[in-house]
Amino acid sequence: MNLKASQQASYSSLETAQDKIAGQVDMGAFWLYKRALEATSCGIVISDARQPDIPVIYCNPAFEKITGYSQEEIIGKNCRFLQGADTDPKTLKQIRHALKEGKECQVVLKNYRKDGKSFWNELKISPIRDANGHLTHFISIQTDITKPKQAQQALERSKALLRARQEGDLDGVLVVDEQGTISSYNRQFCEMWQIPEELMRFGNKEKIIEYILLLLTEPEEVWYQVQHLKENPTTASRNEVKLNDDRVFDCYSTPVLSPNGDCYGRIWSFRDIGR
Known part of the structure; x- marks a missing residue:
């Protein structure tokens, strides 16, 4: 036929x-x-x-x-x-x-x-x-689904560029979303805070915060600052934190805001400024 x-x-x-x-x-x-x-x-x-x-x-x-x-x-x-x-x-x-x-x-x-x-x-x-x-x-x-697919690809490219930039940064960088969940970090952050890579991969923020607080000379003050930023998500902050091994970190935290002012998360940056 x-x-x-x-x-x-x-x-x-x-x-x-x-x-x-x-x-x-x-x-x-x-x-x-x-x-x-x-x-x-x-x-x-x-x-x-x-x-x-x-x-x-x-x-x-x-x-x-x-x-x-x-x-x-x-x-x-x-x-x-x-x-x-x-x-x-x-x-x-x-x-x-x-x-x-x-x-x-x-x-x-x-x-x-x-x-x-x-x-x-x-x-x-x-x-x-x-x-x-x-x-x-x-x-x-x-x-x-061309438009959502292109948006997804653009997001993936942006994330890849962000990861590349983070890995090339001499500062330790930690990025959290609006829920406080860890979305990315660089190797320098792990090395500065001596956090095991395995702990970071699991992304348990409570355990990571607990691990970091144990390294600080004044953990209560830092904890208060973290809670203050959580309650005021559009606020930026900068302060020095001292570790038990006498190292001092310059700590800068800034919100990630949309053009309309909505908060998408927060970037933490840490720089070792000596003993």
Whole structure:
């Protein structure tokens, strides 16, 4: 059977199915489901698993909008036409395995629109079986997550740059979020306070604070200062702390504020200024 004949068979089967539905279910509900598919912002594709190469037999308007292709350009094709040079081969292998085995699959992959621009596609594929359990179709839900994906990548780049800057800093640096949870630190911080790396990796802030206080000549005063900053999250501070081994640290603490003044956390910086 050639592709045109295959498509005609698929369309014929859909018409037959619609005729059967008319006699078996509430047509009001049927058209409600159809309108829901057409109104959703997610791309919906139905492919015929019984035909060679699993061609698309239906796509909703959202899929056309996401990809830039018209329904006429999509129907009868396999969705691999959205793939490009930077589409991850491992992800494609995962999709092919799910289709071969007739199983569900959920992945995020880079696809390409008709104009050649890439987009990040959160794809979920589900198999459809008939009353006898035979695989007949696949339904795919596709969501354009390009903006949140790009925001995530930008955040990861910023974190990487921050880590690189911290490691190159001669001062000991500790960063905590708005909940007081340790989000990052550099090696110099661990060396200055002689804190085991294992303790820092676990991120138990109570144990770390307890460890630091044991090294100080006036732990109560430092503890009071920490509590004061906790109660006044937008306040910066600078003071000297003396350790039991006679070292003195210049301690500077500044809040991380948004343009609107919201506090996202705090950066602590420690510099050894001698004995």
